[in-house]
Amino acid sequence: MALPQSLRTSVTPPELELIASEQLIDIVPLVTMEKTAFISGAYGPLRPPAKARVPLWIAVNLKLKKKCHIVPPEWLSVEFLQDRLSRETSNPGFSQLPFQFAEISKVILDIASDDLENPDKIRTLLKDIREARQSKSREGITKLDHSELGLSGLCSMEINEIRPFFIKGMNVLTKLIRDPEHPPNLDET
């Protein structure tokens, strides 16, 4: 393979961000634009001050030129995240968040923090949520099995982070277990 070693194991975070940029998001445009056809579809027309629904990458582009305000998705608010954080710390499972919440929230916080209420609080909450979830996926390592792995509730960035060594670890376990159909009970003795 011609790919460098570091790219073989999984997708890189910037690539995930690129993929997440296809997600649609509401903006309040400050410029007028006719309906325009892109490869992924036709977006617009933009008629201020009416809201328009465009992919994140268009929103980012316009925002950086100060030609729109981004309307943050409803989950990107202090109340919602506070609620998820308390669920995250009280329940053993992963709480439901948008699959690409890490990527989208980072992009919006980076370029459009002035469109958010209380961006610093949101940043802290996101960080707390991330840490709470990380400690759960760390516990998951001890339950690693050679044949199956449940990832319910994990989001794309988290899956991507654990992918390389989970795959390798499961591979090794498969090899170490003599008869994968009838594995011996590992918890005995």
Place this chain on the structure above:
Amino acid sequence: MDDDYYSIDAILAENQKIQCKFKQDIPDMGHLDGGSERDIKRDSKVQIPLWMAYVLIFSNFADFTIPGPFTTRVQNALKAEPTSVKLAGLVGAGGLWYGFGRVLLRLLDDEHGDLMSALLARTFRQRLLEVVDQAQHFAALGRASGGHSNDATQSFREGLDATERELFGLAQESSRRTKRWYESGEKGRK
């Protein structure tokens, strides 16, 4: 860790020697022992690399004893505290403890094989968490700083088997990459 013909790890794992006890005289093969004897005598004990031992054992020329890295003493130590055993120190040349164990599985009958397989899998799983923890810890420290760590973690890292070492690298790289992304600012976008 795989059976691929070109896998260096598989070749190295098979290069480990195990002690074989010959069941009969074998003429003209004394050079296997590296000694000056012309013949191998019955009941003589010879260290033979695993790749050659298969043939001898399966065709009933010799018996073998469980080699050093997998003796009851090591098994008990692993049972007591998996993270305190230096796997790399048990086997020479690259420290392929799991690889060696896996090749050995083929020589064992069902009962012993199951025990050995359980030992390998249990050890691997119990050490994995520590491997990943330390890898993430080191990723967080960043490339430049050496980091201070206490003796237990240091000695655990030194005792990593080659397979675990690879996992350590994977976990460290992935964690470092994700961290870099989280910390990258808005500068790149303008």
